[in-house]
Amino acid sequence: MKKTLLALVLLSVLHCFSQTHYEQGYFINNQNATTQCLIKNIAWKNNPESFEYKLTEAGEVQKAHINDVKEFNVNNTYKFIRYSIDIDRAPNDVNHLSVIKEPDWKKETVFLKALVEGKITLYQYEDGNLVRYFYITETMEVPEQLIYKPYKTGSAVAYNTAYKGQLYNVMKDKLQDIKSFKNIKYNKESLVKLFLEYNGNAETQVNNLSSRQNKSSFHVKFAPGISFVSSSVYQSSNTNAGIDMDTKPVLRIGAEAELLLPFNNNKWSLFVDPNYQAYKGEKKGTKGVNYVTPDWELKYQFLELPVGARYYMYLNNKSKFFIDIAYVFSFNMGDSYVQYTFPERVGSTGYSLKNDNITKTTNFAAGLGFSYSDFSIEARYGFERGILHNYDNFGAEYSSLNIIIGYKIF
Known part of the structure; x- marks a missing residue:
């Protein structure tokens, strides 16, 4: 009886207080029309396929889907842009590694999360245990995945770290020391630091959205x-x-x-x-x-x-x-x-x-x-x-x- 009563109390409190805030934002539809609204900010771990919004504080909750939205932004903190990209979903789990070194590309339409916007922009895609990073330059139309892939070779594990060469090739006009790219890790912290170094840390040169997003x-x-x-x-x-x-x-x-x-x-x-x-x-x-x-x-x-x-x-x-x-x-x-x-x-x-x-x-x-x-x-x-x-x-x-x-x- 005590356990049941306590569970009911906790669930009641959770229901009353667990609502996520709607924050100022906008979205752009397929006709390039921008809608200013309040978007439910859930600080997405996985890249979403939809989001909820209200036109006013007391307005009706509505839902927008990736098929209808090209871009949405919540309080200049979480910004997602729709792209049709090539993505490699090969697992990183050592028990399920591929034996092929090269990425297995699949064409998908996804929302990519902007981490650093500048002359070269860094995006992140996350889906469960899958984490991929993408970049786009001012002359590119579609982001390209930074390639990192562990794979089996006999009884050992090898790594395709082509992302290091990709980064050097697009950044060598400012960062010319090729040795410095050898130590770049395929994670958010290292890549954000590199993109900030390349783009410049002044707010007029770069928009560091990652600094405003949730961190552990x-x-x-x-x-x-x-x-x-x-x-x-x-x-x-x-x-x-x-x-x-x-x-x-x-x-x-x-x-x-x-x-x-x-x-x-x-x-x-x-x-x-x-x-x-x-x-x-x-x-x-x-x-x-x-x-x-x-x-x-x-x-x-x-x-x-x-x-x-x-x-x-x-x-x-x-x-x-x-x-x-x-x-x-x-x-x-x-x-x-x-x-x-x-x-x-x-x-x-x-x-x-x-x-x-x-x-x-x-x-x-x-x-x-x-x-x-x-x-x-x-x-x-x-x-x-x-x-x-x-x-x-x-x-x-x-x-x-x-x-x-x-x-x-x-």
């Missing part, structure tokens, strides 16, 4: 907090000997490392949140006329390692809500045990049984939080996990509601 970034937070722990313990052979312990606050000492992903307006991130907690719960048994239940004690010191994904819902440049889900690894870090003690009673002596074989265990966690500038606060629920499932005589369950205060160190 890495942050570290100090993340202490309080965990409100619920636990239960039981003796497997005696269902009457089990008990729920009182909810208890526990200090949480932790840190978080987060990687913001470079698409969808930096709304998605991956994080790891190592933290240490030390819990001790005790519960006195009860005595009746014909029965007695034991005193229970659970001591649990552990390192918790949540690994998860987070989704941000931006309110403005500084404020944002977020939800996250994580798979949590827990490692015993000290003198941890479950123990029950039967007191002396008529006709019987007291005795105590202890199991200190607290196991490594896992569970899921889900959270909801708010971030402002470098500060954040989150409520994260750790679903129930068993910590003695491998043993017949004892059982123990552990869950927690964590209030986490975060401060970004860098």
Whole structure:
């Protein structure tokens, strides 16, 4: 029930706040007519075949397709131009490499994303794991793919790096040192840097759209907090000997490392949140006329390692809500045990049984939080996990509601 309720709350919040903003832009249709409008900016990872737009803030949402649009631009950040180009889709996966060195060209009509516009313009095409770069000069009508292709040769892998020669041939009027092209990597960072060097860094000479597009970034937070722990313990052979312990606050000492992903307006991130907690719960048994239940004690010191994904819902440049889900690894870090003690009673002596074989265990966690500038606060629920499932005589369950205060160190 708790899991269902939490899932419903998270989905409701996501529905309310996850709308992507419509931003000022334009598109040009097949008749060369330009329409000024508001375009839904989703910071495309894959090159799109369509996009959504509105003519006014309160206007109807409409959809435009690649067949009808030659070019569209969102806030001079994401600019896509339609071309019919030759593209090589040979896979880069070592298990599926081609044995042919030369590209296998296919004619396709696509939107290419402009990265650097200048005397020579750099474009990018991305579709899943496929990433290709294209260039066009002032005298060319259609962009040409920069050729990079790994391929099999016997049991080895070779590389067709013709892009280095292509770049030298079109840039040698300004960049004449052929040796410098040998170190150019086939990736966005290296190619953008080269095209900026050739075109010039002044805004009158070059339009560096890539500098305004989403980039990945890495942050570290100090993340202490309080965990409100619920636990239960039981003796497997005696269902009457089990008990729920009182909810208890526990200090949480932790840190978080987060990687913001470079698409969808930096709304998605991956994080790891190592933290240490030390819990001790005790519960006195009860005595009746014909029965007695034991005193229970659970001591649990552990390192918790949540690994998860987070989704941000931006309110403005500084404020944002977020939800996250994580798979949590827990490692015993000290003198941890479950123990029950039967007191002396008529006709019987007291005795105590202890199991200190607290196991490594896992569970899921889900959270909801708010971030402002470098500060954040989150409520994260750790679903129930068993910590003695491998043993017949004892059982123990552990869950927690964590209030986490975060401060970004860098």
